[in-house]
Amino acid sequence: MSNVLQFNPKPQICAICNKPVEPTIAVTDQDGKPVHEECYVLKVRQEDAKKPPTVS
Ligand SMILES: [Zn+2]
Numbered sequence: 001m002s003n004v005l006q007f008n009p010k011p012q013i014c015a016i017c018n019k020p021v022e023p024t025i026a027v028t029d030q031d032g033k034p035v036h037e038e039c040y041v042l043k044v045r046q047e048d049a050k051k052p053p054t055v056s
């Protein structure tokens with residue numbers, strides 16, 4: 001039976017690891033790109049680590 005129309009959502013590719021990410025678990029980064037939540041957390045942590053401590 002191949003006559004069943006399947007709902008085929010546009011595949012989303014994680015902008016960080018370039019692997020497919022299911023729309024149900026995708027989160028959106030600052031650029032509006034789909035990313036894995038895990039990847040996003042890791043990326044944010046890395047960027048935080050790169051930033052010099054803010055002295056105000
Ligand atoms: Zn990812």
